[in-house]
Amino acid sequence: MKCRLCNSELRDQKSDSQGRKYQICSSCELIQLDKSLWLSDEEEKDRYLLHENSTDNKGYIRYLNNIIQNSFSPYLKPRSRVLDFGCGPEKTWAGLLEDKGYQVSTYDPYFDDQSDWMEDKFDAISAIEVFEHIASPSESLNTLCSCLNPENFLIIRTMLHDSKWNNFSKWWYREDPTHISFYSKATIDFICLKWNLKLIQIIENCEIVLKKI
Template identity: 30%
Template structure:
């Protein structure tokens, strides 16, 4: 089984400065009702899967960690990491009950390395919650809006997700309507 991912050729990747400038334009405001609705299914799933004494990591939190903000109001303990906006790598030296990776995995320039890291950061019975758009053959890729973001460098389909599960030793994969869960 191949992974069937679609990757942007590295010579087309943005420079780190251009990438950061683009991320600053993202409007992930903790008070934006539309964005809160967009991420609410992930918030609800984490609340149903874990108690508030669980520890989490918002990996690639960006400028506005909306999911983290909402979960902290329910007493969840969550660390933040983002290579541009919260680059403290000390948080990557511990393990977590769950990791949030919301609208991040499509930015992975080295996806194998990133998923290996995420897998090592999960405690036994831990879960990785990923939110991204999954491509399928029915999508007209040349006109797909999601690929038009110049910071999106990899696109996953269901086979890609199964490849990650199998090759990185996750115990299960759940592909939900709005997000994906990898479990240890």
């Protein structure tokens, strides 16, 4: 079996205390939930519809505004073109970006499945709480990075693991059954090297700004 990010042979498999199996890549440190435990597309879509990610949720809006303040405003000019990859059913994040004056396109495999954007270029692509759901990160990064020119940004929010199985095996972030791919700082470094990106900042071990070089 090959790593779905770096294509190395996967030799390390571990189980947590509930017997959930994970493949661990010793090369790029991607950890993936065993495919036998992934939800079906229908089950996955139903889970996303349960998320409380609407504009009525004040805590969620505050959280998104923080991301704009920390990871968008310092790097992007007003009117910049942004693709929100994995926009979800409510498009709350895309709406907030539009309110701030960005020109926003959206894509979601379940809720906004069109591919016009793949021929386009963007000043930034955001993937907020998306990468942990991605089955083949390598394919997604190929597509996303083809839509960025040098000096453009890829802004990802996903929680990074600390490379220690003991901590990972007790980590709450794994409990969501739609979370199947987990990255460490070393994984981000690998992504930068392979896709010609430069790490600009990581905030609170989860908010990652990368710049195409």
